[in-house]
Amino acid sequence: MAESDARGLRRPRETRRQLALLAELEELFLAEGFAGFTLDDLAARLRCSKSTLYALAPSKEQLAVKVVGRYFKGAAELLDERIEGIDDARKIIGEYLAGISEYLDRASAAFMTDIAEFGPARDTYQLNSRVAAGRIRSFIAKGVADGVFRDVHARLIAEMAGLIIEGIQTGVIGHRTRVSDAEAFTALSELLLGGLASRP
Template sequence: MANVDAAPSRAPLRAPAPRRQPTARQRALLAELEELFLAEGFAQFTLDELAGRMRCSKSTLYALAPSKEQLAVKVVGHFFRGAAELLEERIGGIEDAREIIGEYLAGISEYLNRASAAFMSDIAAFAPARATYELNSRAAAGRIRTFIAKGVRDGVFRDVHASLIAEMAGLLIEGIQTGVIGSRTGVSDADAFTALSDLLLGGLAVASRP
């Protein structure tokens, strides 16, 4: 009969190693890759071609990511993280929910205007990069919900169906991100976000009293 008091030996738990921060050269290289991908997309490049365009060795690129596909995801993530940071800076200090939504969606539109059709098409066609865009879009929809709720609390937005409008805004953002809106209307994602801003601010506005 086994000794139930004897506990199996276990290796001591180790704390996960801290993530290595990118060097200044790697940050600069990511920024250069971002500009290249924004202008020309990323699907058509090989690592050899990217190394040539960046004037660096392939080992330098491998230090950023172990494959071209993972490098593309890293650069796409870098682009959208930059967007999130700039948007929060843009609305910092603004108290009026109408101005917050206007500035936030205008910022998204301006940021996406940096991206070529090739870049957006490559994101749509590459599932890991598309997932990064989807994550960013869900986060943006969540921020807009908080802005609408603030506007209702402050009395600058009508409270009739405000939560429903917030959910509809989230669905519209998803439609923009997945390309459904663009394919049906022929507009860019940037233009679609501008139209969404007009729609939200017009639909939620408190009617002026005579």
């Protein structure tokens, strides 16, 4: 079996061994970051050959991008599973943002710093942040339509949530407040659910 890459070219699917290596790399990068490693270091840590790593990606930089992409793809899939079957917009937003917070809490400060300082990895984070912001806008719209959120300034609040997510992703909020991205998403959940709640 083969699948298409971003350019529409067909490439073979990873083998079971390659998927296991990618999982190991993800855990290693989450714990220690990726910028400081060479391919020789990675081959030694994973007890495999450099040619095995080259079969995953042609350079350490592209390998890092692949692993970062895998991490955020896993987050998206987990979040979808977490909110599946929930109909109450308040619970959806609470579960969705709690899920983001818990998932990001797996990542060390070194990993998040390396993402912020490496353009292609940062682009992957930005894309996922934009998707998350879009999902939250749709959840707010659902809450307003269902009558569980006030419709006063709901669109404005949704846009503000998007800007906050962008601030979390770019590191501005973390730098200014000295909190982790995970903690920032927890605070955003509390802010949204408190601010949007229908008044009795």
